Amino acid sequence: MKQKVADYMTRNVITLKPDDTVEDAIRIIEKTGHDGFPVVDKDGRLVGYVSSMDLLRKDLNAKISDVMTRSLYVAREYMDLRDAARVMFRTGHSKLPVVDDKGRIKGIITNTDIIRSQIERADPSKVSKLKETIEKVHGTKVRVYNGEVEVDRLIPTQTKIYADELRGRIYELRRGLAEPVVVIKKGGKMFLVDGHHRAVAAKKIGMDRLDAYILEVPENVELGMEKLVRKKKIKSIRDIEVIEDVPHPLVEITFKNSK
Template structure:
């Protein structure tokens, strides 16, 4: 798969402040947008960056050009996401303006965008490993293709998803960044293996088709995934439960036990738990 690039994850609609502005105007912009900093521009040319901490102990009428950071780190649209991650970690900067060769502002990329780019990454190895498992367990020869699948036709194999990850998938789909789901297609049935959060997110957005890695088997055999779905009474995507933040195993709290103690995340209590 091609490397993920800054242009795929940056936000193009960027709030900026003019170099001719004042600290008072920046404070107002922070209140209106809830952002903690802005690229400073002269027309569309990036000339600096100003953050909330730059405004500490500064008179409201102080010109932006006197308090902004002049030596800033920027990214280019073709820069690999992995390189951006290294820059962010080493510099401690949370947002990088994205510019072209003329230093014109094209967008902005944040540490949150970098994290989102890595969540639920579907690698070819993941798909081939599943195909190998099917071949060994059932002595069949699966065929792999890539194409669209209709969401209402999918048989889910996961009974619950989590609200925080669902919101992340909705964000990605809106920006056109969703990874393909993984399905097994057999006679008369399409089984969703990986991508339950993406499928539900698309459903909520009114999207009817998702791009998928399609593992096709011609044999009409019952798979373990189908038995799992039957045991959890799952028939369509609408049967998946959405859990709130407090139930996510990654953010489990000690309140379950009335005090400090060992946390038992949900996935260890329910052997059918998988997150996708």
């Protein structure tokens, strides 16, 4: 289960049209803070890319089609993430538009996404290991598939999260990043195994559903996490405490003497 571009690319991509002007592009840069945008035609096909450097000293009324770069490197959703990283490293690009077989824009993959993929906790290999563990411990078969889950149906298996990490997850979700949570489905219950910060972030910004790796187990299997849920009386995402004054344990803050 290799990591694919589709697993980490940003899907909500801000684009420009060839007939937009340099002034339009500058206005969007000022609003979003992004330093470049794919250019698409009326059918959503990628026809170019414009960066902030392309806009320097250009007439504000100039068309994007006159200043954009037309020769582009692109990625595909099914592409191995490592191959996309190699292309970016060898060409010096910090991001690649992601297109389908008809050239239509589907997302964008950045060097930040590549880095995130190396530290992300919820990935296909982890799901595979969890599946194998459940099957060995309980002597049963586990079905694994991708799908969407309703945030309000999730039953947490941890009681606390950290505010600093939560803010990062909110930022990621608003950018449309595609990191899935990990859920064990047993009958009508959905136990959240991994992705508590993201689930709470989704609740806070009004997202009803999340992408998920779903592991479906038979109803007669007694999971250890069920005992924890009963003991802690955890019923929903609302029962998770957000710790405000303590940084995430993986974050180290250093202070240098100014003298």
